[in-house]
Amino acid sequence: MNDLEDRLRSTLGDRAESLAPSTNPRADLAIRLARRERRRPLLAVAAAVVVIAAIAVPVVLTHRTGPNPPVATTPASVPPAWVELAPFTENGVSMTAGLAIDRDGRSWCIEKVAAGSQPVPVNCYGVPDWGRENVPEDNRYVVSVSVLGGDEPALDYVGPLPKLRLFMTSPEVKRLTVEGRRGVPVTVNEVARTARAAYFLVVVKGDQRGNLLWYTAMDARGKRLAAAHE
Amino acid sequence: MKIQCLNLSPCVGRQWGVKTATDKAGEPRTAAGAGFDVLFDDCFESMKRLAFLLGADDPENIAQEAFVRLHARWSSLADVEKATAYLRRTVVNLSRSRLRHLRVVRRAPREPDRDAASAESLALANQAIWDALATLTRRQRQVLVLRYWADLDQQAIADTLGVAVGTVKATTNQAMAALRTALAGEENR
Numbered sequence: 001m002n003d004l005e006d007r008l009r010s011t012l013g014d015r016a017e018s019l020a021p022s023t024n025p026r027a028d029l030a031i032r033l034a035r036r037e038r039r040r041p042l043l044a045v046a047a048a049v050v051v052i053a054a055i056a057v058p059v060v061l062t063h064r065t066g067p068n069p070p071v072a073t074t075p076a077s078v079p080p081a082w083v084e085l086a087p088f089t090e091n092g093v094s095m096t097a098g099l100a101i102d103r104d105g106r107s108w109c110i111e112k113v114a115a116g117s118q119p120v121p122v123n124c125y126g127v128p129d130w131g132r133e134n135v136p137e138d139n140r141y142v143v144s145v146s147v148l149g150g151d152e153p154a155l156d157y158v159g160p161l162p163k164l165r166l167f168m169t170s171p172e173v174k175r176l177t178v179e180g181r182r183g184v185p186v187t188v189n190e191v192a193r194t195a196r197a198a199y200f201l202v203v204v205k206g207d208q209r210g211n212l213l214w215y216t217a218m219d220a221r222g223k224r225l226a227a228a229h230e
Numbered sequence: 231m232k233i234q235c236l237n238l239s240p241c242v243g244r245q246w247g248v249k250t251a252t253d254k255a256g257e258p259r260t261a262a263g264a265g266f267d268v269l270f271d272d273c274f275e276s277m278k279r280l281a282f283l284l285g286a287d288d289p290e291n292i293a294q295e296a297f298v299r300l301h302a303r304w305s306s307l308a309d310v311e312k313a314t315a316y317l318r319r320t321v322v323n324l325s326r327s328r329l330r331h332l333r334v335v336r337r338a339p340r341e342p343d344r345d346a347a348s349a350e351s352l353a354l355a356n357q358a359i360w361d362a363l364a365t366l367t368r369r370q371r372q373v374l375v376l377r378y379w380a381d382l383d384q385q386a387i388a389d390t391l392g393v394a395v396g397t398v399k400a401t402t403n404q405a406m407a408a409l410r411t412a413l414a415g416e417e418n419r
Binding site for chain 2: 004005007008009010011012013014015016019021022025026028029032033036
């Protein structure tokens with residue numbers, strides 16, 4: 001071992017020893033751990049806020065692209081009848097969620113089918129009014145949150161493009177608030193969150209006559225799963 | 231089982247998971263149990279010193295944070311080797327983050343608070359070497375501290391820093407050369 005290595009060891013050792021021992025560090029640790037425990041629920045709320053921001057921002061951005069989004073503007077360009085959104089699990093069974101659009105483009109629903117199976121006949125066609133939504137008229141939007149694998153559809157809203165806000169009222173329940181343009185809550189729904197639930201936010205816009213003009217579907221993280229005529 | 235936080239450090243060996251007569255009476259216990267508390271008692275000072283030697287200006291805070299993070303992962307790390315390796319990595323990473331922050335805040339990190347350090351022990355330290363260490367890159371300093379203070383072998387250093395063993399060898403050589411150069415420059419002044 002050379003002299004430099006000796007000096008280095010000696011210096012580092014001396015310097016380390018020069019640091020005085022802490023007074024009662026375990027008490028300090030206990031305080032930090034307790035503080036961290038208290039912060040956990042707050043972190044959950046923060047995470048929920050991030051989720052809704054991820055949902056709301058794409059909606060707003062899409063809206064700001066112009067008075068009419070760059071999409072089909074005539075009923076002739078009817079979107080496909082079945083748009084796969086995402087896989088999810090329900091009671092241990094692999095399922096596929098999709099956006100089902102009526103053939104005339106005037107109604108739609110979120111549907112689920114067993115993974116790999118044919119999505120036809122789709123329930124919202126075959127069963128009257130089962131989770132079926134009419135395309136709104138007068139260039140309004142319909143916002144729908146569907147919870148598959150958990151509860152039934154949780155929220156529907158028809159009106160101008162709203163603000164969406166999500167609050168976590170407990171680790172299991174989150175509250176989704178849709179606000180009108182002036183910040184007035186128009187719909188409040190609590191969504192029971194289950195481990196296997198799949199959340200889908202769908203925004204549909206209809207033209208003056210209620211024909212589908214535009215739609216977009218996102219998962220709970222705001223990831224766009226499908227959109228008409230991207 | 232003996233606890234060795236750092237090969238060189240004076241961690242006191244105790245039985246893990248067993249309350250011993252030397253456990254500090256009256257001090258708060260964590261929910262993780264006696265094993266964690268024993269590790270804390272034995273390794274906290276060593277981790278604090280490691281952060282200090284790496285240049286952090288708040289070594290106590292860094293060591294505490296490392297143990298808080300270890301506590302959150304205790305169920306998967308309740309093993310001497312894994313836990314101490316995790317602690318070392320966390321201290322190195324937190325020190326690096328702290329130094330980055332300091333660089334942004336005030337360009338040059340201030341010296342740690344030495345109020346409690348005795349003047350005698352500081353006088354004993356080799357100031358020239360200490361100053362030369364401050365001129366090294368962050369990675370060079372990490373390698374030298376882990377090798378010459380913590381007495382880790384090259385593989386352990388590589389694991390701690392998340393680099394290849396070859397990188398550790400090369401960095402050590404570069405660091406020693408840089409140290410010699412810095413010392414030579416100091417002596418020529």
